[in-house]
Amino acid sequence: MQRARTQEAKEERRQALLAAALDEFFERGFAAARMDDIAARAQLSKGALYLYFDSKDALFSALVETYALPNVARIESFAQSGISGLRMLLRMAPSLIRETPLPKIMKILIAEAAAFPQMASAYRETAIERVLNALAAMLARAKKAGEVDIGDPALTARLVVSPMVMSAIWRVSFEHDPQARVDLDALFSEYERILMRALGAKDMALP
Amino acid sequence: MQRARTQEAKEERRQALLAAALDEFFERGFAAARMDDIAARAQLSKGALYLYFDSKDALFSALVETYALPNVARIESFAQSGISGLRMLLRMAPSLIRETPLPKIMKILIAEAAAFPQMASAYRETAIERVLNALAAMLARAKKAGEVDIGDPALTARLVVSPMVMSAIWRVSFEHDPQARVDLDALFSEYERILMRALGAKDMALP
DNA sequence: AATAACTTACTAACCAGTCAGTTATTAAGG
DNA sequence: CCTTAATAACTGACTGGTTAGTAAGTTATT
Numbered sequence: 001m002q003r004a005r006t007q008e009a010k011e012e013r014r015q016a017l018l019a020a021a022l023d024e025f026f027e028r029g030f031a032a033a034r035m036d037d038i039a040a041r042a043q044l045s046k047g048a049l050y051l052y053f054d055s056k057d058a059l060f061s062a063l064v065e066t067y068a069l070p071n072v073a074r075i076e077s078f079a080q081s082g083i084s085g086l087r088m089l090l091r092m093a094p095s096l097i098r099e100t101p102l103p104k105i106m107k108i109l110i111a112e113a114a115a116f117p118q119m120a121s122a123y124r125e126t127a128i129e130r131v132l133n134a135l136a137a138m139l140a141r142a143k144k145a146g147e148v149d150i151g152d153p154a155l156t157a158r159l160v161v162s163p164m165v166m167s168a169i170w171r172v173s174f175e176h177d178p179q180a181r182v183d184l185d186a187l188f189s190e191y192e193r194i195l196m197r198a199l200g201a202k203d204m205a206l207p
Numbered sequence: 208m209q210r211a212r213t214q215e216a217k218e219e220r221r222q223a224l225l226a227a228a229l230d231e232f233f234e235r236g237f238a239a240a241r242m243d244d245i246a247a248r249a250q251l252s253k254g255a256l257y258l259y260f261d262s263k264d265a266l267f268s269a270l271v272e273t274y275a276l277p278n279v280a281r282i283e284s285f286a287q288s289g290i291s292g293l294r295m296l297l298r299m300a301p302s303l304i305r306e307t308p309l310p311k312i313m314k315i316l317i318a319e320a321a322a323f324p325q326m327a328s329a330y331r332e333t334a335i336e337r338v339l340n341a342l343a344a345m346l347a348r349a350k351k352a353g354e355v356d357i358g359d360p361a362l363t364a365r366l367v368v369s370p371m372v373m374s375a376i377w378r379v380s381f382e383h384d385p386q387a388r389v390d391l392d393a394l395f396s397e398y399e400r401i402l403m404r405a406l407g408a409k410d411m412a413l414p
Numbered sequence: 415a416a417t418a419a420c421t422t423a424c425t426a427a428c429c430a431g432t433c434a435g436t437t438a439t440t441a442a443g444g
Numbered sequence: 445c446c447t448t449a450a451t452a453a454c455t456g457a458c459t460g461g462t463t464a465g466t467a468a469g470t471t472a473t474t
Binding site for chain 2: 026027028029030031032107109110111112113114115117120121124150151152155156158159161162163165166169172173174176177179180182183186187190191193194195197198199200
């Protein structure tokens with residue numbers, strides 16, 4: 001097999017191993033996933049895998065760190081731009097759920113939270129709580145400006161993201177079965193209508 | 208140790224083993240949970256455990272079947288009694304999440320859905336889909352009666368239960384950390400207000 | 415004394431992590 | 445160019461520890 005001599009080639013191998021680990025951990029769970037299988041999925045031997053990651057635990061931590069943050073920052077940025085940003089986020093939701101690794105990461109996190117509590121806490125603080133806070137701040141601003149009529153912004157933020165969380169989990173838990181398929185576009189367009197009324201939002205167009 | 212001679216005593220042992228399995232599977236995941244530990248938690252030896260369940264897989268199936276249905280039937284019954292039943296359900300939600308094994312079962316199911324797809328499908332059909340259908344039927348009736356103003360009842364039902372799903376998952380994933388604690392009573396009373404407006408519900412009192 | 419619930423020690427299989435050896439790649443010398 | 449030596453990426457067989465499942469033996473109960 002061709003070898004990774006340059007720094008970039010090595011980084012590529014690392015990414016391939018992380019992608020392989022994502023799928024294996026997702027499908028089998030941390031305990032049942034085999035280092036041999038992860039390496040094979042990335043076209044390497046187990047020995048080579050250990051050149052890139054010190055242990056199964058280290059691979060797992062790297063995985064969560066690598067995949068969590070980019071998508072979180074993306075979601076956070078939507079919350080910067082007020083209620084219309086929230087509507088944009090709702091329109092992104094179906095593709096976020098269908099096309100990013102976020103649902104798989106969420107599943108892995110939920111599955112392993114009890115076994116790796118410190119990791120769950122870290123992820124909550126650096127990813128989830130950031131999204132919730134950004135959303136809560138946005139809602140608080142909109143409330144002050146009289147654009148929405150809500151109670152506690154922090155609680156409302158939780159309610160607002162719930163359908164995204166549930167849909168992501170639904171997808172990875174049940175959608176291997178075609179019978180369980182949900183029309184995410186229809187769901188989130190329904191949600192947009194319902195949520196705007198729920199927030200008592202003064203109609204701010206957006207097609 | 209005292210022995211289970213009668214049929215009832217054996218049933219008690221079985222329940223104790225299932226309760227032990229619930230906690231072990233929840234904490235460690237299916238693959239990492241040890242039959243020795245499950246037996247020990249129920250004050251039995253591993254050998255005795257195998258008198259009650261043929262294999263680790265069989266124990267797992269029995270667990271999901273045993274704990275899924277009773278709570279599901281309870282939730283389903285709320286949906287029988289129209290919008291006021293929905294409000295009752297929202298008021299039950301905090302205790303359902305705090306005091307029943309439902310959140311743990313949900314976590315286990317999500318964690319093992321990829322490894323046991325046929326079990327995930329079965330649970331979806333016999334439990335989750337039943338709740339969603341009952342809720343959708345209730346919403347459809349209310350819509351016809353002009354009590355609510357909504358689009359597709361089936362999609363709306365999904366949106367309605369989302370905060371319960373998210374809260375249950377949040378609890379089992381993050382609430383070992385006191386910092387992550389959420390005031391479920393406040394959350395769901397906020398939700399009740401917001402949801403009634405979201406559904407365009409004609410105010411039907413209920414204190 | 416008979417029964418069957420239960421225990422414990424065992425085995426067969428599995429897998430994370432290691433390490434001695436192999437080979438692709440590069441570079442220098444002819 | 446071609447050969448050869450040096451390097452380091454990579455392989456795969458091995459080991460030590462772990463655990464599902466078993467079965468022969470033990471003991472509470474009637």
